[in-house]
Amino acid sequence: MGKSITAKNSAASVPALIELNSDSNDWCTEWPDISKRFYIHVYDSDKNPVSGVAVGLEALETADGKPELTLMNRPVTNAYGIAIALCRIKAEAGYYKVIAVQKNDSGSIYIDALQSSPMNLNMKASELPAPRVPAAFDGIIDDDDYANGVVANVIAAGLQRGNMVYLQWGDNVLQNAVQEDAESYPFFLTGEGIVPNEQLFQNQSYRVRAFVVDPAGNGSFSTDTFLTVSRTQGGGALPFCEPLDIPQGDDGSLNQEDILGGVTINIPNGPLILKGHIQAEHQLTEALAASINLKALNNKGVTIDTLNIPLNVVNIPAEDDPYSFQDTSDPSQPTALKDFLMSIGVGSIRASYSVTIKDYTYTVTKERSYEVDTSNSRH
Numbered sequence: 574m575g576k577s578i579t580a581k582n583s584a585a586s587v588p589a590l591i592e593l594n595s596d597s598n599d600w601c602t603e604w605p606d607i608s609k610r611f612y613i614h615v616y617d618s619d620k621n622p623v624s625g626v627a628v629g630l631e632a633l634e635t636a637d638g639k640p641e642l643t644l645m646n647r648p649v650t651n652a653y654g655i656a657i658a659l660c661r662i663k664a665e666a667g668y669y670k671v672i673a674v675q676k677n678d679s680g681s682i683y684i685d686a687l688q689s690s691p692m693n694l695n696m697k698a699s700e701l702p703a704p705r706v707p708a709a710f711d712g713i714i715d716d717d718d719y720a721n722g723v724v725a726n727v728i729a730a731g732l733q734r735g736n737m738v739y740l741q742w743g744d745n746v747l748q749n750a751v752q753e754d755a756e757s758y759p760f761f762l763t764g765e766g767i768v769p770n771e772q773l774f775q776n777q778s779y780r781v782r783a784f785v786v787d788p789a790g791n792g793s794f795s796t797d798t799f800l801t802v803s804r805t806q807g808g809g810a811l812p813f814c815e816p817l818d819i820p821q822g823d824d825g826s827l828n829q830e831d832i833l834g835g836v837t838i839n840i841p842n843g844p845l846i847l848k849g850h851i852q853a854e855h856q857l858t859e860a861l862a863a864s865i866n867l868k869a870l871n872n873k874g875v876t877i878d879t880l881n882i883p884l885n886v887v888n889i890p891a892e893d894d895p896y897s898f899q900d901t902s903d904p905s906q907p908t909a910l911k912d913f914l915m916s917i918g919v920g921s922i923r924a925s926y927s928v929t930i931k932d933y934t935y936t937v938t939k940e941r942s943y944e945v946d947t948s949n950s951r952h
Contacts, residue, residue, distance in 0.1 A: 588616075590616040591614070591615050591675065593612070593613055594614075595611045596610060597791065600695070600697075609661075611657070611660060611671075613656045615687075616654055622652070622653050626650040627648070627675070627676040628656050629682070630674070631672050637665070637669060640662050640694065642660050644659070645660065645871050645875065645877040647917075647920070649915070649918050658673075666697055670693060670694065674689075703782070712799070712801060714803070715804060716804050719774060719934075722761070722763055725760045725783075727759075728757045729785045734753055735788045736751040736786065743781075762774075768884075769929070770881035775936075782796070814845060814926070815843065817838055818839045818895070819836055821837065825944055827946075833915075834902055835899060838865055839898075840884075840898070841856070842858060858890065864884055864926065864927050865924070866879070867880040869914075872920050872921075877917070878917075919948060923941070
C-alpha cells in the first residue's frame with residue numbers, strides 16, 4: 574500500500590498533518606476513464622482527525638514525466654478526518670509521484686497550503702485476460718440469462734488468500750477478498766439467494782474489466798470485454814413504481830450534517846400496477862428481493878460512483894408504508910452509505926430502487942435527484 578506523511582506545527586483542531594494512501598501504488602495505462610481511489614487523512618498537531626478540510630491531488634515532475642490527473646469529485650474530510658479522492662489518470666507506462674494538498678473552499682491551492690510527501694505511482698499495461706461472463710458469450714444478457722444466473726469470473730493465476738479482487742462493470746465497481754488460493758474468482762451477480770444489483774442490468778451496453786491487488790499493494794489489471802443487456806422483464810423498462818424519498822433532502826439537498834446524522838430512505842409499499850392490473854397489493858411485502866440504487870455525479874454531471882443497498886424484505890408488514898431504510902445516526906460510525914455520500918464533495922445523487930416479484934424485476938424510472946454539498950454542515 575502506498576503511503577506518505579508530512580507534519581507541520583499547528584494548534585489543536587487546525588490541520589497540521591496530511592497523509593496520502595491508496596489501495597495500490599499501481600494503476601493501468603489503459604484505464605483513463607476509470608477513477609482510482611485515493612484516501613487522504615488530515616490531523617491536527619495532536620494527531621486528532623480534522624473534519625471539513627478541502628483537499629486535492631497534484632502530480633510532481635519525474636524522469637518519466639508528469640501524469641495528467643483529473644479529480645472527479647471535490648473531496649472534503651469527514652468526521653474521521655478522511656476524504657476519498659476519485660481521480661482519473663492519463664499517463665504512459667512509468668513511475669510517477671503524486672501528493673495530497675489542502676485547498677481553500679473554492680477548490681484552489683493557496684500559498685503555504687499543507688501537503689503530503691510524495692506517494693509513488695506505477696502506471697502499467699494490462700496483463701490479465703478480460704473477465705469471463707458465460708451468460709454473455711453471445712454478447713447479450715437477456716431475461717433467460719438473468720434468470721439462469723449471471724456470473725463474472727476474474728481470471729488471475731496464483732490468486733492467494735488476502736488478495737482483493739475488483740470487478741469494474743460499467744460505472745459500477747464490486748470488490749471481494751479472496752478466501753482461498755485459486756486461479757480465478759467468481760462474482761455471482763444473479764441467481765438463487767442473490768439480491769441482484771439492478772444497476773448492472775439496465776438495458777444498455779457495459780464495458781467490463783477487473784483488477785487484483787495483493788496484500789503488499791501490487792496491482793494487476795485486465796483487458797476489457799463489452800456486453801449488452803436486453804431485457805423485457807425489468808432492466809429499467811417498467812415505470813410502475815412510485816419514487817423513493819429522503820426526508821433530510823426535502824429542500825432538494827443533503828449536507829454534511831444530514832449525512833453524518835444518518836439519512837432515512839423511504840420506499841413506498843403500496844400497490845404495483847402493470848397495464849391496469851395489480852401485480853402486488855404491497856410491493857415490498859410480496860417482493861422476493863429489493864434494493865436501493867444510488868448514482869453519484871460530480872458538479873459537471875459526470876457519474877463518479879454508484880452504490881447498491883440490498884434490503885431485507887422478509888416479513889415486511891403491509892402496514893409499513895412507506896418502508897424506511899435508516900442509516901446509523903452515530904456520526905462516529907462509518908457506513909458504506911456515509912462514505913459514498915461524503916466522497917461526492919459537491920455534486921448530486923440520483924436515487925431509485927428495484928423490486929423483484931415473481932418472475933419480474935421492476936425498477937422505478939421516476940428517479941429522485943438531490944444536490945450534495947459536504948463542504949458546510951448547514952444549509
